[in-house]
Each structure stands twice: as structure tokens, then as C-alpha cells.
């Protein structure tokens with residue numbers, strides 16, 4: 001499913017709203033955490049009040065994690081794009097996924113040779129792919145396969161514009177798949193079909209915001225009872241290949 005324009009502008013509006021709220025909320029949360037921390041420092045650790053404050057701090061910390069995901073969705077969190085070589089990046093990620101997903105999910109990787117480098121925030125891309133993988137695991141309660149493929153391709157626009165070099169990162173699972181009614185809403189913040197306490201509904205909206213902010217696109221192909229493929233497409237940086245060293249630390253990397 002490619003996002004329709006209508007759907008995209010709805011997400012845009014939701015993003016602006018949640019981004020504004022999350023931003024203010026985050027500032028106030030900073031005041032709460034800062035003062036609780038100061039208060040806690042005045043107490044001996046064996047005091048009851050110390051532990052109560054610790055509970056409050058833990059709760060506030062979870063709120064901070066939620067707002068940081070909302071800020072990613074609304075594209076308000078700054079990215080640090082750097083040149084990414086897939087040959088170096090993917091094997092480490094696969095190991096991490098194997099550890100995270102457990103024995104019942106078998107993870108495979110197919111990597112095109114001589115992929116063009118992309119300019120992307122490494123930590124955010126890792127977080128996005130972990131998100132997709134954890135959703136895939138949740139969709140395969142009896143276990144299954146998680147296949148990651150990374151392929152380069154050239155997109156020749158019908159408009160006659162210059163051809164673009166792209167990299168597709170596809171995450172395929174053999175899980176439950178999604179009916180159209182779920183598929184239509186997956187990128188909305190707080191949309192979840194999981195039990196209370198199991199899902200926040202912020203995973204895919206965060207991935208969506210990150211991919212948009214990185215100049216890429218995201219597409220979902222899902223067949224009920226067969227599985228789901230989510231493909232993140234990022235633009236490659238062929239033109240600048242000669243000056244890649246300069247790109248490694250872009251001075252103006254901070255997006256607003």
C-alpha cells in the first residue's frame with residue numbers, strides 16, 4: 001500500500017498537533033524530573049520517600065520515552081545523517097535482531113553486492129528496523145521467518161526528470177498479515193491492535209516520521225494469514241560519491 005495523498009496530509013496534520021504537544025510536554029517533564037532528582041538527592045537511599053521518588057522518576061522516564069517517539073513521528077527530533085555502508089551495517093544488526101527476537105524466529109539477510117551508500121542517521125535506522133522486526137515477531141506467535149533484503153535500483157521518473165538511485169530495505173515476515181482496515185491506520189500514532197500494556201501504537205508512526213525526514217518513502221504489502229513486507233526506500237548518494245569524506249560529518253545535518 002502506497003500512502004495516498006489524503007492519508008499523507010492527515011498524518012501531516014496529526015504530526016503537527018502531536019509534535020506541538022509532545023514538545024511542550026517534554027519541557028514540563030524536564031522540570032518534573034529535575035526537581036524530583038534534586039529532592040531525591042537530599043534523602044538517604046533507605047528512606048521510604050527515596051523509593052517513592054524513584055517510582056515517580058521511573059514513570060517520568062517512560063513518559064520521556066513516549067514523547068521522544070512522538071517527536072520522531074512529527075519530525076521534530078534532529079537527525080544526524082552520516083554515510084552508511086550496508087556491508088558494514090547489516091551484519092551487526094542481524095546479530096542484534098537474533099538476540100532480540102529469540103529462537104523461534106529465524107533471521108536471514110540478502111544483500112546486493114556493490115550497494116550505493118546512503119546518507120542516513122545510523123542509530124535511527126537501527127531503531128526503525130528493530131521496530132519492524134519486533135512487530136514481525138509479535139505477528140508470529142508460533143515462530144516464523146524474518147527476511148531482510150537490501151537492494152539497489154534505479155528509478156526513471158515518467159516525467160523525464162533525472163533517474164534516481166535508490167536503496168530498498170525490505171523486512172518480510174511469515175506472520176498474521178493485516179486486513180485492509182488495519183493497514184489503512186498503521187501509521188497513525190497510538191493506533192494499535194495489541195492488548196493494553198503490550199503496544200503503544202507509536203512504533204510505525206515513529207518509523208514513518210523518520211523515513212520521511214530522511215527523504216525516503218515507506219510501503220507496506222500485507223496478505224492476511226501469509227505475512228507482511230515493509231519496505232523502506234532511501235535515496236542513494238551517488239552524485240556526491242567523489243566527496244564522500246566530506247559528507248561523513250555534514251555540518252548542517254541538524255534538521256529542524
Ligand code: ADP
Pocket residue numbers: 135136139173175176177178182186191192193194198199200201202203204205228
Ligand atoms: P504497536 O506495535 O505498539 O501496536 P505499531 O505502530 O508498531 O504499534 O503497529 C501498529 C499496528 O500495526 C500493530 O498493533 C499491528 O496490528 C499492526 N502491525 C504492525 N506490524 C505488523 C506486522 N509485521 N504484521 C502484522 N501486523 C502488524
